[in-house]
Amino acid sequence: MTVELSATDAGSVMFRIGEVAKLTGLTTRTLRYWEEQGLVTPSSYGGNGDRHYSAADMARVTRIRDLQKLLGFSLAEVRVVLDTETVEVLDRVRSEWHSGELPPVRQRQLVDEAIAANDQLLERLDTTVARIEAFRAERMASGERLRARRTALGPAQGAASGDDAREN
Amino acid sequence: MTVELSATDAGSVMFRIGEVAKLTGLTTRTLRYWEEQGLVTPSSYGGNGDRHYSAADMARVTRIRDLQKLLGFSLAEVRVVLDTETVEVLDRVRSEWHSGELPPVRQRQLVDEAIAANDQLLERLDTTVARIEAFRAERMASGERLRARRTALGPAQGAASGDDAREN
DNA sequence: AGAAAACTTGCCGTAGACGTGAAGATGACG
């Protein structure tokens, strides 16, 4: 049960690709593919090139997985979301550490882009929710009709004793 | 603007594949593919084999599209949903035309199955909406922070070439 | 030490959901 960790980077805990796979329920192939697509890059590599994932990397991996599996985003869409989040983080770091590393014009541009992307995403979310709600309403009505029909069909008799008489 | 309709079937309005494509935003290839996959079959064919879609067929097409695009269902999953809906329709038809064609036990069974499938679908809709709402809340907060940061960065100054007018 | 496990980089394969012509038949129009 010893969790195989490599802690070469300044004492911070690092995971190997196999561990990340097990912990996230993904495959190593998927992780390499995501890296290939520029979605998540391990923060360091070992001598033979083996990947060392930090806790932050892990978080990013699970985030990608959630966006993809829970929200049904394509990897391209995931990329957009992560990019705006990255801008946000970078912006915070920059403003806290030493504001003014890159020209303010560029800063404004980045933030504006992030805002635009975010708004677009929000819009999409709203229309999607609205449509799903409409569909839900339909299904509710459908369920009402079905239940009415069932009560009209007579009392419960589905729980017969063990051996059932097969009808056709 | 003449909508090309073919009304060969007892006066009921029929659409040709191209019209269905335009009205639904799909392609003719997609419609043929769905038919090939047994998802939607035009209720009649012309002499040279051209497809005639009824209004009910159209409804089924848009339903498939919504299930697929809004809820992220695969065509296999769509098939399941449509099957239970078919049961519901059959039940209505049966009860309206001449109730009692097949044994009530079987009727009850069918209705129960439809109810179960419907409830399952509703559950999935709810969890999906819940996830999206949660994500939406995240993004809203993110947007707040981004906007705060932007106002902190100073007034609009994209004066260079005027491609700045991004406002909502 | 030496086997076994885990990792690496290729590179080709696949399933789902269509796209994209090709080649030919049909019906409407001037």
Place this chain on the structure above:
DNA sequence: CGTCATCTTCACGTCTACGGCAAGTTTTCT
């Protein structure tokens, strides 16, 4: 009657998101 727009049925091409194998290296276990 020729042309044009649509339709038909193959049949191969494409994109996404990986799966899987090979051949080689490194790490870990005993």
